[in-house]
Amino acid sequence: MSDFQAEYEAYCAEHGVPDRIEMMLCDLNAVLRGKWLPGDEVDKLLNGGVRLPMSTYAPNILGSEVEATGLGIVKGDPDGFITPVSGTLKPVPWANGHVAQVLVEMVDEDGEVSTLSTRKHLNNVLDRFAKDDHHPVVATELEFYIVKNRPDATDAPEPPDGLPDAQNYDLEVLNQTEEILTEILDAARIQGLATDTLIAEYGPGQFEINFHHTDDVLAAADTALLFRRLVIGIVDSHGMEATFMAKPYADQPGNGMHVHASVVDGEGQNIFSAVDGVSDTLKSAVGGVLSTMRDMQAIFAPHMNSYRRFQPGSFAPAAPDWGLDHRGAAIRLPETAGPGARLEHRISGADVNPYLALAAILGGIHYGLNNDCPLPAPLDETETTDTDPLTHDWTTAVQMFEQSDFAADLFGEDYRRIYSAVRRDEIQELTSIITAVEYRYYLSRL
Known part of the structure; x- marks a missing residue:
């Protein structure tokens, strides 16, 4: 009996045969794509009959x-055989009917x-x-906004009524949104997603979920991906709508995915730990x-x-x-x-592909x-940095990745080319899209 067959039988023993199984493939953009399979036709998935x-x-x-x-039609668009990811078969509590989902x-x-x-x-x-007998331990934090339902996809977002402009750690905001947040946490528990604390973040309608530290890094990335789907x-x-878009409001904080990372050795000891100050391994x-x-x-920052x-x-x-306890730094200790x-990596937006982001950070x-x-002085000591800023230009960032030897070594030259x-x-x-702003300010003036 295969691992997934045993997993499916255990699922059915607990929940019954699902009406359908949603098979979810994570693409490069962290968009989930795939197929629906009737629950009583799971043999097709077990036998490699789904492509x-x-x-x-x-x-x-x-x-x-x-x-x-x-890829695609230029080479005939050949098929791959779908295989389930062990441990990811879960019920979908918010769906109509009995629905199960599985990563593939x-x-x-x-x-x-x-x-x-x-x-x-x-x-x-x-x-x-x-290979070095080292094992990363990670935890992610995800920020998201809840906004009013928009009649049209091009409409700007609006926060729910009755929320303060700055709601950071506001317990009353959690009380006002209790029904939705409780349902989110209950669904996360049902799906086995290891949620920790939940807070009201700074922006109106913005929240942050923290996940527990784990040495199962793949599961941590799975969790970040699946939690986004669950919340939406x-x-x-x-x-209403939920969004993990990096910057939905121009005048409010964006949504980030912070990553906490450490490394333990074969005996389970944290190699970053120091008796005094910052260890050489953590500095490295x-x-x-x-x-x-x-x-x-x-x-x-993919988009x-x-x-x-x-x-x-x-x-x-x-x-x-970087800084020891400096939330303005890219890397906080x-x-x-x-x-x-x-270390806490604070650069990624919540719109990242969590697998690629964790691969890049751990890499x-x-x-x-x-x-x-080289290691510059920490911001705690200087409050200034001699390092050049990250780019705010999308094209420049893609060009740097496309020409990066580190990217080629980490992901392979072919995947570096495909991603670029x-x-x-x-x-x-x-x-290439001419925006409404351009028409408003240029069309009748120039």
């Missing part, structure tokens, strides 16, 4: 194939997961640590993450809107700098001694542990 085009891994944000990737990957005829899989790229980074589904059932890890941050900005978080006064760090010694840590990387091609296609699609 998808391999190009499903790498469309642009509009859902269209990108010819420059070399595509494999070739030899059963190897496609190199187009972002989950596989994260696993490859974990293999690098394992539940909020929609209440007649920070140096590696800072040294590779510009090359990876196209991962941490046009992502770069609005890097504008002055946007509440997001905008330079590769909340603790430097004991099991909790770690930077691994690079720092194995190379001599998809981003360049998105740039072409979206920057």
Whole structure:
């Protein structure tokens, strides 16, 4: 009996046979794509009878194939065989009827997961640590906004009525939104997502969820991905919208995905821990993450809107700098001694692909542990930085990734090319649109 067959039988014993199974493939943009399968036809999934085009891994944000990737119809758009990801078969509490969901990957005829899989790229980074008998431990924090339902997709978002402009840690805001938030937390519990604290964040209708630290890094990325789907589904059932868009409001803080990361050795000891001050290993890890941050900005900020978080006064760090307990720094060190010694990476927007973001962060840590990387003075000491800021230009970030030796080493030259091609296609699609602002201020004046 296969692992998934046993998992499915255990699911049915607890919940009954589902009406359908939603098979979810994470694409390059962290959009879930896939198929519905009747629950009583699970044998098709078990026997490799369900397929998808391999190009499903790498469309642009509009859902269209990108010819420059070399995938899709230019090579006949061949299929891959869908295989379930163990441990991800869960009920969908907000769905009508009895619905189950499962993450899937595509494999070739030899059963190897496609190199187009972002989950596989994260696993490859974990293999690098394992060769050194090191094991990352991570936790993510995700921010999101709840907004009023919009009649048209082009309408600007509006916060729910009755919320303060600045609601940071406001318990009354949690009380006002209790029905939705409780349903979110209940659904997360049912799906086994390891939620920790929930707070009202600064912006009106903005919230942040923290997840527990885990040494199952793939599961942590799964959790971030699945939680986004869960929140959007539940909020929609209440007649509103939820968004993890990086910067939905120009005058309010954006949505980030902060990542806490440490590394333990084969005996379970945190290699970042110091008796006094900051350990050399933690300094090396920070140096590696800072040294590779510009090359990876196209991962941490994948879309046009992502770069609005890097504008002055946007509440997001905008330079590769660090501090001991400095929330204005790109890398913050909340603790430097004991099991909790770690770094907090504060650059990524909530719109990232969590597999690629974690791969880039952990890849930077691994690079720092194995190379001599420069480390600037912490912001706690100077309150200024001599380092150049991160770019606020999308095209520049993609170009840096496209030319990065670190990106080629981490993801492989072919995936670096594919990722860059998809981003360049998105740039072409979206920057060619003439906006309402341009018509308003230019058309009748020039």
